[in-house]
Amino acid sequence: MNTSSNEHLLPGGGVSIDALPKISLHDHLDGGLRPQTIIELADAIGIDVPTTDAAQLGAWFAEQANSGSLVDYLKTFDVTTSVMQTTEGLERVAREFVQDLGTDGVIYGEVRWAPEQHLGRGLNLDEVVEAVQRGIDAGIDDVYSSGREIRVGQLVTAMRHADRGLEIAELAVRHRERGVVGFDIAGAELGFPAGNHRAAFDYLAKEFFPVTVHAGEADGVESIRGALFDGRALRLGHGVRLAEDVTIEREDDDNSYVTLGPVARWVRDRQIALELSPSSNLQTGAIAAWGDEMIDHPFDLLYQLGFRVTVNTDNRLMSNTSLSNELGLLSDAFGYDLDDFEQFQQNAVAAAFLPLEDREELAEAISDGFAEA
Template identity: 80%
Template sequence: MNTSLEEFLLPGGASINALPKISLHDHLDGGLRPQTIIELADTIGLDVPSTDAAALGAWFADQSNSGSLVDYLKTFDVTTAVMQTREGLIRVAHEFVQDLAVDGVIYGEIRWAPEQHLTRGLTLDQVVEAVQEGIESGIDEAAEFGSTIRIGQLITAMRHANRGLEIAELAVRHRGNGVVGFDIAGAELGFPARNHLAAFDYLAKEFMPVTVHAGEADGLGSIRGALFDGRALRLGHGVRLAEDIVIGREDDDNTYVTLGPVAQWVRDREIALELSPSSNLQTGAIAAWGDDLLDHPFDLLYQLGFRVTVNTDNRLMSDTSLSQELALLSDAFGYDIDDLEVFQLNAAQSAFLPLEEREELADAVVAGFEEA
């Protein structure tokens, strides 16, 4: 089991890595190990930008720092290409779980789009079963090393394609085999959630939880669509919700904040924001506020009482881990261990699990932070 993850410490010396964490927004095809890409590519005769793991990892990070979601997504052509066989999917899912466990994640939801893994003859059901096999073997191996982790699959449909209902039916079909929810992802601008209304209607009738990528490469209209067409219980990123928040100044000493109707709805309903700081910088999602982490609306949303959660989005492309994302936020905004606990409790409360299991997850978070 890979144990080479960099350690991150809070100012008081507590290890962020050792804290129990929950990962809600983590893409399977964005979390491969560079060496695994090289080896899988070799087995299928695929050329990759480098056959040196360190150089390949650097290539992904460099290519992803584009300031554009569309350009950022092009790097996935490489990762999905090596995830077209049963063996490749099993290995990637297995290692994905291992890497989360090493990072102190106790519950993770892995999102991925089965429709992107069919070029070598596998069916939709077969790819879901292969990923679940890898997840379960990863959990078992983590347990051998003393780590307890739970994993759920988020089955994702691509926004620009027309298979939403088919993928929704796939998700429901496998809800007893590791699937906990549904998502739509991919190019956001120009591909509204309403294009998949039949899928969302079906999911609502089947009581399947939904999260929707929105408020990343498009603004409030996209968030509205996620909420009211998609019936989203969480927003994938949702960072541009801050466009619906007005900060004014009464005088030199006093400011005021006004929430627009969309922001008010999201806050009052405690709809979780799956914020991913490093990724949001890379894709230009926070360009309206600046190009540095200090410009990220994360702290504004947190201070105003939104249910913020911290996520990696794509660990390979952002060269990051959940511990690193928490460390970056701590450095930028002066957060301490109590703040980090709030973020994990927010995630526990927003997990696509039954109420009793969410409460157990929250108890595990509290216990782990008390021991830190």
């Protein structure tokens, strides 16, 4: 899929996937740092990193993350968050994050991150959110200066294992007119159900504030049920294990005959978006019940059954990937073409935490961009 210039091409037609307009809904700020930036920020504040060679550091992240365990995968974030404890570090990381999205053809992105993990050097919650927003704004200006367009919103995230959910929810709402578009909970999923943060979700519901919840990655259907019931989730972060609630009754040469369980049927019938991240789902073992290769990912099953599937990177550094790369991998595995790619982007547009008018503009931009491909 990769050419010598690292451009991703759609098999057969030679269309550049990189040039296509794309929507990114599930992309972690602390999972998208440039290796060289980590080295330079660490040096500035006196922190040791595994290696001071950028290429070797990038390879180290990919190797460590490819563990088959979400818990082990998450340990790599100790390194990235350690250099994101100052306003300078946060601004630079956020700015470069947006630049890299723009280079990949993303025209709208939502960047999620947990402010409570960035208070180690004396900053408070509002200060870190403001620092990230300054970086995002600068990155948007950079993308515009390069002749492209992009919009980016923050998804303020609370950590599942901590007890600051309501405080972080109030932080998100406090900044809703200054760049924050939604709320999320993330971190270790198994053993930390969404119901632990019911007070936060009750508050957000009263404020009519959009919510996505990590669910169906390291835990199964009951976790998804909790995200929907306790979290009132409008989207599911990953949600890949929703396929456990899909029973394949029989298959023939042309068709599969399935029965949907109550949770799967609710998600499909209400078109609650699945923020699927193919490479990450392989790395963390989220699809272990189906196999360990891309062709085993239930993405295509969910797509063919009419679920609102979206394609995401999760953590570009840890998975050594981009949105264009993820689309290319799916095309290689399932034979997707330009029409499929456009459908994935329109699915993401429909699920974006934006006003209807803005989503209509994005939908038109996607249609126009694909028509020109």
